[in-house]
Structures are given as structure tokens and as C-alpha cells.
Amino acid sequence: MAVSVILNLSAPDAPAAIRQLADSLAHAPGVADCPRLLADTLAREAILSTYVGDGVALPHARTDAVTARVVAVARSAAGVPFGPKGELAHLIVLVGCPRDDVSAYLTFSRQLLRRLREPLVRAELLAAHDSAKLLHILELGEVPTAAGSAAP
Amino acid sequence: MKERILLLYLRAWVWLRRTAQPNEVQWNLGLAALVGFVGAVVGLLFRQATNATQHLLTGLPGGGIAAFADLPGWQRVAVPVLGGLLAGLVLQLGAKYIRQKPTDYMEAITLGDGRVPARSSLYRSLAAMFSIASGAAIGREGPLVQLSALGGALVGRIRKFPAPRRRLLVACGASAGIAAAYNAPIAAALFVSEITVGTLAMESLGPLLFASIASIVAIHIFSDASPLYRLDHFALPRWTDLLCFAAVGIICGLMAGFFLAMLEQVKKWFRLIPGPLPVTMALGGLLVGLIALGHPEVTGNGYEVVRSVVRGDGLWQFWPIVLVTLIAKMVATSAAFGSGAVGGVFTPTLLVGSCTGLLCWQAAAALLPDLRADQAGFATIGMGAVLAAATQAPFMAILMIFEMTLSYEIMIPLMLSSVIAYYIFRGLGLHSLYHHGPADGTDIFTRPLETLTVADIMQPEPRTIGPAARFREVAGHFLAGGLDRQYVVGPGRRLLGVVRLEDLAEHLHSRALADAFIAGDIAHDNPAALDPRSSLPEALVLFAREHEHLLPVARPDTGELAGTLSRNDLLLTLAEAGKRPSAQR
Numbered sequence: 001m002a003v004s005v006i007l008n009l010s011a012p013d014a015p016a017a018i019r020q021l022a023d024s025l026a027h028a029p030g031v032a033d034c035p036r037l038l039a040d041t042l043a044r045e046a047i048l049s050t051y052v053g054d055g056v057a058l059p060h061a062r063t064d065a066v067t068a069r070v071v072a073v074a075r076s077a078a079g080v081p082f083g084p085k086g087e088l089a090h091l092i093v094l095v096g097c098p099r100d101d102v103s104a105y106l107t108f109s110r111q112l113l114r115r116l117r118e119p120l121v122r123a124e125l126l127a128a129h130d131s132a133k134l135l136h137i138l139e140l141g142e143v144p145t146a147a148g149s150a151a152p
Numbered sequence: 153m154k155e156r157i158l159l160l161y162l163r164a165w166v167w168l169r170r171t172a173q174p175n176e177v178q179w180n181l182g183l184a185a186l187v188g189f190v191g192a193v194v195g196l197l198f199r200q201a202t203n204a205t206q207h208l209l210t211g212l213p214g215g216g217i218a219a220f221a222d223l224p225g226w227q228r229v230a231v232p233v234l235g236g237l238l239a240g241l242v243l244q245l246g247a248k249y250i251r252q253k254p255t256d257y258m259e260a261i262t263l264g265d266g267r268v269p270a271r272s273s274l275y276r277s278l279a280a281m282f283s284i285a286s287g288a289a290i291g292r293e294g295p296l297v298q299l300s301a302l303g304g305a306l307v308g309r310i311r312k313f314p315a316p317r318r319r320l321l322v323a324c325g326a327s328a329g330i331a332a333a334y335n336a337p338i339a340a341a342l343f344v345s346e347i348t349v350g351t352l353a354m355e356s357l358g359p360l361l362f363a364s365i366a367s368i369v370a371i372h373i374f375s376d377a378s379p380l381y382r383l384d385h386f387a388l389p390r391w392t393d394l395l396c397f398a399a400v401g402i403i404c405g406l407m408a409g410f411f412l413a414m415l416e417q418v419k420k421w422f423r424l425i426p427g428p429l430p431v432t433m434a435l436g437g438l439l440v441g442l443i444a445l446g447h448p449e450v451t452g453n454g455y456e457v458v459r460s461v462v463r464g465d466g467l468w469q470f471w472p473i474v475l476v477t478l479i480a481k482m483v484a485t486s487a488a489f490g491s492g493a494v495g496g497v498f499t500p501t502l503l504v505g506s507c508t509g510l511l512c513w514q515a516a517a518a519l520l521p522d523l524r525a526d527q528a529g530f531a532t533i534g535m536g537a538v539l540a541a542a543t544q545a546p547f548m549a550i551l552m553i554f555e556m557t558l559s560y561e562i563m564i565p566l567m568l569s570s571v572i573a574y575y576i577f578r579g580l581g582l583h584s585l586y587h588h589g590p591a592d593g594t595d596i597f598t599r600p601l602e603t604l605t606v607a608d609i610m611q612p613e614p615r616t617i618g619p620a621a622r623f624r625e626v627a628g629h630f631l632a633g634g635l636d637r638q639y640v641v642g643p644g645r646r647l648l649g650v651v652r653l654e655d656l657a658e659h660l661h662s663r664a665l666a667d668a669f670i671a672g673d674i675a676h677d678n679p680a681a682l683d684p685r686s687s688l689p690e691a692l693v694l695f696a697r698e699h700e701h702l703l704p705v706a707r708p709d710t711g712e713l714a715g716t717l718s719r720n721d722l723l724l725t726l727a728e729a730g731k732r733p734s735a736q737r
Contacts, residue, residue, distance in 0.1 A: 044673070047620050052668045062673055102655040102674050106665065113664035 002028035002070040003140050005131035009074040009092065014049075015042055017080045018059050021072040021094040030068035037065035037096050051083035055090040056116045062105055066096040069108065071140060075126065091116060091125055093138075115139065162661060165631070175636070175701065176720050177358075180317065184324040184359035187307055188366030191300025191328030195367075196374055198277065198299055202292065205285035209235060220287055220448040228448060229441035235286015236437030239279040239493060240430030246275030266318025268305035273298050280494035283433075287451035289440055289484035290495035293333040297496070300329035300367075314611040316721040320356055323349060324363035335377050337364035339552035346545040347586050353727035355720060380455070381462040383557035386529045389565050393525055397533060400512045401569035404537030405576025407508045408501075411482060412542055412582055415497065418490035429492060436491020440484045449477060450484040453495075454503035457481070458535070461506045462557070464528040471514045478507035497585065501542050502535045509534020525565070532557055533569045540570035541577035544584035601726075606691050607684035609725050610705045610715035616641045619648055619672035626651055626671050627660045637702050639713055640675040646711040647704055649675030681706040684714050688726060695719045 004024040011017035022038035025031050040063040044050075051057045057080075072094040079088030093112060097105040115121050115138060128134040207213055209231050212222055220228060250271045280295035304325025308318030323344045331340035341360035342352075349356050371377040389397070425432055443450050449457050457477065461468050468474055485500040513530035517523055532553060540549035550570050554563060577584075616639045617626060626638060636653035651674055659665055681704045682691050694703060705715045 047672065048622070048670050050668055052664070058668055060668075060673070099677070102652075102676070103658075106656065106659045106662075106669070106674065109668070110659055110662050110664050113668060117664060 001068065001140075002030045003135060004028060004072045005134055006072070006074040007131060007134070009076040009080065010078060011076070011080045014045060014057070014059070014080060014082045014089075017074065017076070017082070017089075017092055018042055018045060018094065021059070021074055021092065024072050024074075025070050025094075025096070028070055030066050030070050031096070032067055033065040037061065037063060037070075040065060041094060041096070049082065049084045051087055051089055052113060052116075053083075053087075054117065054119075054122065055079065055088060056113075056122070057082040057089035057092045058095065058109065058113060058116075059092065060095040060097070060109060062097045062099050062102070064099055066098055068098065069104070070096045073131075073134060073138065073140070075128075075134070077126075091122065112138065176718050177355075180320065180359045180720070181362045183307055183311075183321060184362040185366040187300070187304040187321055187324045188328035188331070188363030189370045190303045191325045191363070192332040192367035192370035193374065194299045194303060195296040195329055195332040196371070198281065198296060199292070202281050202285050205281055206287075209286055220444060220451045223448075225445055228444045229438065232287045232437035232441040232444065232451070233434045234437070235282050235288060236433035236435070236491065236493070237430045238286070239282040239288075240428070240433035242275055242279040242282060243433075243492070243494070244429045246272065246279070250275060265315040266305060266308050266313070266320070266322050268298075268302045268322055270302060270306070273302045276494050283488065283493040283495055284452070286437060287440060287444065288437065288488040288493045288495065289450050289452065289454070289481065289500060290488045290493050291453040291497055291499040292495060293330060293498045294494060294496035296333045297326050297329035300332070301325035304328075304363075312611075312613075314609055314715075314717075314721055316609050316724040320359055320724060323356065324359050327360045328363045328367035331364040331367040332371055334552065334556060335368065335371065335380055336552050336555035337361070337368045339548050339555050340364045340367070342548040342551055343543075343545065346548045347543060349728055351727045353723070355723045355727055379558045380556045381459055381532070383462055383528055383532055383559040383562060385526070386532075386559050386561045387524050388561050389525055392520075393523065394565060394568060396512075396516045396520070396523070396525070397565040397569045398572055399516075400509060400530065400533055401537050401572025402576055403512055404505060404508055404534055404569060405541045405573035406580075407504065408538045408541035408573065408577050409580040409582050411501070411504050411538070412585060414482060415486050415489055418486035420490075422490040422492070433491045433493060436487045436493060439487035439491075443480050443484045443487075447477065447480045450480045453499035454481060455499055458499070458503050458506050458531075461510060461531045462528050464526065468510055468527060468531075469514075471511060474507050474510045474514070478504065478511070481507070498539075501539055501585065505535035505538030506531040507534070508538060529562060529565075532559075532562055533566050536566045537569040537573035541573040542585045544574065544577065544586075546570045546574040601688065604688055604725070605684060606682045606686045606688070606705055606717055607714065609688075609721055610682075610684065610717040611721075612715040614639055614704070614713065614716040616645065616713060617651070617671050618642075619670065619675070621671040622667055623662075623669035623671075623674070624666040626674070627656060627662075627666070630656065631660055635702065635716070637704075637716070638671070639704055639716075640671050641713050644710065645713045647679070647681055647706045647713040648672075649677045650679040650704065651675045679704060681713075682717055683708050688722060691717060691722055692726070695722065 006024055009020060011020060018041050019038060022034060026034045040061040041059050044061045045059050050059045074092040076090055079090050082089035095109055124137050125134055210223055277295040277299055283290060284292050301322045304321035308321040327340045327344045330343050331337040341364045344360055345352050345357050368377055422432055481503055485497060489497055509531040510527055513527045536549050536553035540546035550567055553566055619640050630653050638651040640649040642648050651671055680698045682694060684705050701719045703717055704713055705717055706713050
């Protein structure tokens with residue numbers, strides 16, 4: 001599973017944030033068509049905001065643009081206005097999933113959301129010093145595979 | 153605390169839904185059981201109402217022949233006349249004020265497309281009640297079956313089922329009614345399978361058996377479920393005796409033909425009588441009453457007579473008594489049936505069979521001094537043989553007699569006689585008891601199979617959701633017990649995708665997903681869909697290719713979702729192919 005991390009994201013709005021996250025996956029294995037991934041995620045976001053509360057957003061798309069599941073995690077100290085009422089998201093996780101596997105998509109997203117709902121986990125994520133630590137907390141593996149803009 | 157309990161309850165419910173996941177077949181079985189139970193209860197109530205009416209008309213408690221034998225002569229004539237008059241009035245008023253196509257005698261068993269007209273069934277059952285209570289020589293299985301079939305039809309109507317499933321539930325009702333009337337659950341299911349549905353496919357036989365079982369359970373709870381004509385002593389026949397039973401089969405086949413021809417002929421004669429229906433039916437009652445003057449045992453369906461015959465009462469050792477009873481009963485039944493009384497001739501047919509069997513025994517006993525089988529055995533086998541011939545459903549008849557007598561020893565000669573009688577009757581070229589004329593082609597179950605399309609048997613107006621519907625809403629519907637497919641449609645009901653329960657099963661109660669996901673996230677796009685104009689074999693091909701049990705039906709030009717078709721409904725329809733006329737013929 002390809003993962004990328006942006007530790008200090010700053011974006012004026014949700015589409016801009018999503019664009020940065022998608023771009024961070026541009027060279028990740030499993031991403032066949034990055035512009036398409038971006039377009040599909042934005043289109044999905046336009047239907048219903050993926051802001052789930054507590055400063056967490058989970059923009060996601062089931063799309064042919066990826067051949068395997070990809071994840072991009074971003075942290076924003078200032079926050080990005082993401083919710084329908086302009087709520088600020090401090091933790092933004094983009095998930096891209098191949099079209100055919102609905103069940104695995106749900107299982108993965110649910111596990112992710114479950115961890116992100118816990119106040120302690122969120123506090124640890126906001127305090128993490130590097131991307132490896134951040135991914136460890138999210139149980140997404142030790143080492144980020146994609147470099148992207150994932151500089152610590 | 154309250155929240156914890158609620159959560160526990162919710163978890164248990166989700167677990168149950170996930171593990172049990174009742175599919176369509178299981179739902180059908182459950183509903184069949186419900187229809188069966190209710191059908192039997194309605195049947196019992198009808199019986200009570202009939203007995204109460206009889207008490208009112210005769211002034212004597214207790215039903216059946218006993219009541220008639222105790223009546224003074226003039227009343228034996230007056231009661232059937234009055235009953236015929238009342239029944240005729242009900243029928244005439246019903247036909248005038250309730251403008252529903254009436255269901256003909258026993259026609260509840262022609263299932264149609266699963267719609268049974270409620271009001272006309274009720275008034276006809278009321279008429280039947282007057283006829284039966286006043287001693288008309290007619291069986292009560294007609295109204296019993298009709299009422300419980302009506303119950304099945306109502307369930308189908310409430311749940312807005314497509315035609316194949318509505319029809320199945322009506323069949324279940326009929327099966328329950330017969331099971332309750334004769335305490336014969338297996339034969340009841342086979343009765344409907346063999347005579348009406350024309351197949352023993354498990355798609356329909358399973359629910360029919362369930363309905364029968366539930367019906368017998370109801371009889372156990374509220375009444376007496378012992379076999380009607382228990383036969384205790386029947387020695388396994390020697391091979392020479394079997395020759396006798398072969399002869400019994402021939403005679404019974406001819407007898408069945410004669411009896412049915414007589415019923416038809418008398419019906420024709422009654423039609424020649426001018427005057428309104430109440431008068432005709434009162435006349436029929438008068439005939440029954442006049443015969444009852446000398447032979448009160450001809451009244452009613454004949455249950456007591458058959459019972460006495462099978463018990464081997466000494467009275468029946470004299471052949472003139474048997475012969476006179478047989479003729480009197482045949483005339484009385486023809487009079488009641490021919491005059492238009494609503495009811496069945498099933499038990500009267502049994503009586504004709506038992507008397508024929510008795511006569512055969514007397515002849516055989518005179519010719520063969522070392523005959524092992526007794527009169528009760530012959531009477532029982534005669535019963536089965538005439539039934540097999542008259543209904544043209546030998547399998548049902550054999551099992552019916554087995555369940556009524558619970559004698560295994562009788563099976564071999566019974567099968568022999570029944571099968572022979574069946575073929576003899578068939579050779580006569582007559583219509584069977586439950587023949588309904590050539591298929592009129594008005595409903596989808598009488599039209600040639602080639603002319604049917606998916607649109608005819610699909611379930612219209614399936615539940616749909618928009619692509620933006622939240623996960624919470626989708627999961628809620630699955631949890632509430634809907635289908636295990638939900639269809640995502642866009643503007644103009646254009647089919648976009650399908651949400652499958654198995655994809656969501658583990659996540660149904662996830663709070664995390666409830667608002668973060670929408671139907672569009674989890675739907676499979678461009679699902680395989682049936683064309684409403686497709687033929688049924690084409691539909692079957694798509695089912696086989698997709699490994700699906702439910703497919704959406706969408707118009708190919710606009711993509712508009714028209715309905716859904718379940719594989720089970722398709723198989724139910726195809727299973728009856730054998731009964732249909734062919735378009736080529």
C-alpha cells in the first residue's frame with residue numbers, strides 16, 4: 001500500500017488541500033492516473049463533505065485511477081476549512097481505492113476512522129515529530145513508501 | 153445503562169441479520185407457514201359457524217347425519233329446501249351487488265395470478281355455509297380451501313409481491329385448507345402441486361409443505377388432528393388377492409367416470425329449469441330432502457358413512473344396503489351440486505369409492521372363499537381408486553388415503569388399484585373433477601410460455617436510493633429487513649449502480665462510516681440488468697452468467713429502472729411450463 005505524508009499542510013480550502021494530497025501520491029506505485037484521482041476525489045467531495053468531526057476529514061474515492069489502495073495523510077496546524085459550515089480540519093487523510101473491492105474499502109476506511117475518532121490518538125498525531133511516527137500511530141506501516149513532499 | 157442495553161440489542165439484531173440473512177426462499181417458507189396457520193384457523197372458524205347454523209336450522213345440537221336422522225320427516229325435507237333458498241339468495245344478491253368476477257366451485261385452486269377476489273369469496277363461502285348446514289350432499293373443502301387461499305392472496309397483496317410469489321402464497325393457502333380439512337398434510341401439498349401447479353419442483357413444493365405443516369399444527373392446537381379413517385387391521389395381501397384389486401381398479405375407474413358424467417348431466421338439467429337461482433337451489437334442496445326421508449345418511453359430505461364403512465360396521469355386509477346408499481348418495485350429491493350449491497365433491501367422491509369397494513368385496517368374497525382382505529380394506533382401496541381416477545392425481549390420492557388411514561399394509565394394493573383406475577378413467581376421455589376447460593390465456597400463468605416477458609413477472613417499483621444517500625440510510629434499510637440489494641438511480645430513475653448487502657454486512661452498525669460514506673461510494677456501477685422485453689429463457693441465461701439471485705430490470709434505451717426479478721420467481725414460473733399450452737398448438 002502506497003502511503004505519503006504531509007506534516008505541515010497549509011491550504012486555503014478543501015479542494016486545494018485535496019490537490020496537494022493527490023499530488024503527493026503522483027509517483028506512488030498503484031497510482032495509474034493522478035489527475036483522475038484528483039478529479040474523482042474532488043467530485044466525491046462536492047457531493048457530500050467528508051469532514052467527520054473533531055477536526056478530521058477523510059476525502060476518498062473509489063476510482064479506476066488507482067490499481068491498489070493508496071493513502072495520503074496530511075496534518076495542518078492552522079487547519080483547513082473543510083466541513084459544510086467551514087469547520088477546520090487538522091488531520092486530513094485521502095484514501096484512493098480500486099473500484100472493484102467495496103468490502104475492503106469499507107473495512108480499511110472504518111479502521112482508519114475508528115482510530116481517528118479517539119481523542120488520544122488525535123493528540124498523539126498532532127504531536128508526532130516525523131512521518132514514520134505518524135504512520136505508526138495510524139497503524140499504516142513503519143516507512144512511507146512515497147517520498148513526495150513528505151519531508152519531515 | 154439504557155444506552156448500553158440499546159447498543160446490546162442493536163448488536164444482537166445486527167448479528168442475527170448477518171448470520172441468518174433470510175433470503176427470498178426463507179421468507180417464502182416463513183410466509184407459507186403463516187398462511188398455513190391462519191388458513192387452518194379460518195377453516196376451523198368456518199366449521200364452527202356451519203355447525204352453529206345447522207343447530208339453528210335443525211334445532212338440534214351436534215352436526216352431521218345424527219342431527220338429520222333425529223329430525224321428524226317434514227323437517228328433513230324443509231331444512232334442505234330452506235338452506236337452498238338462503239344459499240341461492242346470498243349468491244344472487246352477491247352477484248348483483250358485488251361486481252367481482254366470481255370464483256367458480258373449487259376454482260380457488262386455479263390460482264390465476266395470485267389475486268383472489270375477497271368479497272366474492274366471502275359471499276360464496278357464506279352461501280356454502282347455508283348449503284352445508286342445511287344438509288346439502290356436498291363437501292365443505294370447497295369453501296375451506298377458498299377461504300384459506302384468500303388468506304394467502306391477502307398476504308401477497310399486502311406485501312405487494314410479483315405474480316409468481318402471489319400465486320405461490322395462494323397455493324399455500326389452498327394446501328393449508330386441504331390439510332386442515334382432511335388432516336392430511338402431505339397429500340394436501342401434493343394435491344396443489346399435482347393438480348394445480350403441475351410440478352413437484354421444490355421451489356413450490358417446499359413452501360406448500362410448510363403451509364401444510366403449519367396448518368396441521370393449528371389443528372393440533374385448536375382441534376383434533378387424528379387420522380380421519382384409521383384402519384387398524386389389514387393383512388398384507390397374497391398375490392392372488394392382488395388380481396382382485398386390479399379388478400377393483402378397473403371398476404372404480406369406470407365408476408368415477410360414471411359419477412362425474414352424472415354430475416355434469418344433472419347440472420345441465422338444472423340449467424334448463426327456468427326461474428331465479430334461489431328457486432333452483434331450493435329445488436335441489438327438496439330433492440336431497442326427499443331422499444333424506446328414507447336415507448338421512450345422504451345428507452352432508454358423507455364423512456360419517458365413510459367412517460362407518462371403514463370401521464367395518466356389520467350393516468355394510470348386506471349388498472342391497474350398500475347399493476341403495478351408493479345410488480342415493482350419487483343422486484343427492486348431483487342434485488346439490490347441479491342446483492348450484494357452493495362446495496366440493498371430494499368427500500362425496502370418497503363415499504362413492506368406499507361403497508364401490510364394498511360391492512367389489514361382496515362379489516370377491518362370494519367367488520373366492522379364502523379371500524384374506526376384509527371389507528374395510530376393499531372400501532378403503534375403492535376410495536383411493538375412485539379418487540385417483542376422478543381427480544386424475546393418483547400420487548395425491550394414494551398419499552391421501554395413506555394419511556387418512558395410517559395403514560402401511562394397504563399401500564401395495566392401493567397403488568395398484570389407483571394407478572389402474574387412473575388409466576381407465578383417462579381412457580374414457582372425460583374431464584377430471586378439477587378440469588377447468590382450455591386455458592383462457594387471460595393471465596400470465598395460462599398464456600404460452602413463449603409469449604411471456606420479464607416485465608410480466610418482475611416486481612415493479614423496487615426501492616431505490618440516490619447516489620448521495622448517506623451510508624446511515626443505506627445501512628438502516630438493510631437492517632430493517634429489506635432486500636439484500638439496493639438500487640442507486642439518477643434522474644429519471646436511471647439505474648446507476650447496485651449496493652450489495654454482502655459488501656456492507658460487517659459494517660452495517662458502524663457509526664464511523666454512517667456519515668462519511670454515501671451510496672455512490674459503495675455501489676457497483678453498471679450492474680447487469682434485464683431488459684423488460686426479454687423472454688424468460690434469456691433471463692435465465694443472464695442469471696446463470698451473473699451468479700445473482702436478484703437482477704434489476706431496466707429499459708435498455710433510457711436505462712430507467714423498471715423493477716427487479718428474483719431467480720426464485722423466474723424458476724417458479726418456469727416450473728409450471730408443463731401445464732401451459734404451447735403457442736404452436
